[in-house]
Amino acid sequence: MRDDHIISAKHLSRADIESVLDRAAEIAADPGALADRHDGKLLGMLFFEPSTRTKMSFVTAMRRLGGDIVDMGPVDQSSVKKGESLADTVRVVEGYADALVMRHPLEGSAKMASEFVDVPLINAGDGAGQHPTQTLLDLYTIRESAGFDDLTVGIMGDLKYGRTVHSLAHALTNFDAQQHFVSPESLKLPRGVRYDLHEAGASMREHTDLEEVLETLDVLYVTRIQAERFPDEDEYRKVAGEYQIDAETLADAKDDLVVMHPLPRVDEIAADVDETDHARYFQQAHNGVPVRMALLDQILEGSQ
């Protein structure tokens, strides 16, 4: 099996991360410089569940590198609908493309798929598991906004099912970062992630109340509490309101606190935060293009 698949942030070292971020910064400074770099190359898009930002930023990144995409299209118009296995689908599409990007609703799907293909495969989200390329753009945004030294990061919301949270938490163990996890009891980090952080010697604490840590944070990473995860709606209503922030909530925060969100948001960050200097989530989304260009450039170079 080739070793340049991007499956989990667990496998990204600080050197791996900084190499992609440095390249992304060069690309962001001169986006047109790579216009013909991967002329004729094709990226296979396998999105088994909906995506807006991730999919569009990969398409944009590939086209800005001079390449193009081949897209499986919606699942209900593909052979998946006829009962084709994931293993068969990826084995077919690898014959059409130089690299694959895959999103799938099941955990471990990207790892399994990578075992069946000979072209690099990038995990663009596997169920509640991992989303490593989101993490790279999150880290790019953090480095740009707050730096990586002596960092205190709060991660709030659905920590149990949030794949962006799992990947970010793993990746932050490479840096001098204290991690504070804020969530309802029922949506705490899964045992596997806590195990990894413990093994990595990460500095981490868990909280149910943002107020306990807000004043110390350099970065607050907010995710949506998903109503569909709760056994009944009353349970959801009881907790959801406690994990929403607005400009007033942030009155006690550091002036240079950076508020991030993988998007889409619903009501966990009020619109009045958008107007503050804390808001960084739209810039975060824009950073997806140079970061994914850097990653694709690295992978496509390696696969030549």
Place this chain on the structure above:
Amino acid sequence: MTDDQQLRVSKITEGTVIDHVTGGQALNVLAILGIDGSGGEEVSIGMNVPSDRLGRKDVVKVEGRELSQDEVDVLSLIAPAATINIVRDYDVVEKHRVERPGEVVGVLRCPNRNCITTKDEPVDSRFAVLEEGVRCAYCDTIIRESIAEHIHVD
């Protein structure tokens, strides 16, 4: 009565004696071996018998069958103190303790219903063996308690 004396009183002709199994786990040992009686195997079980080493232990004796390494690997998860005695012509010709493997493949079902290994895909389950428990190599789910409940025998 010592463990050795117990072994002497009920020897088998050819096969395996799995001794020092954690008390109450004998039926799970049979499940790992895929033995449910329908194949006509000759099996003796002692459950919760006194043991010098463990206080209480189970003993499983299977006539005409030697265990594969995969089977021994999984056994080690539910009976870490077990000893495997290979018997030929009434004599114990090999005796060794089980050792915890680095991973077990194809014998445990991941409890995460959203794990790709639980679907109809051409992939075996694969679990890394941790100091305490096991961990799915695909979805990272950790099982610490009641590992035997996740044994999956076709």
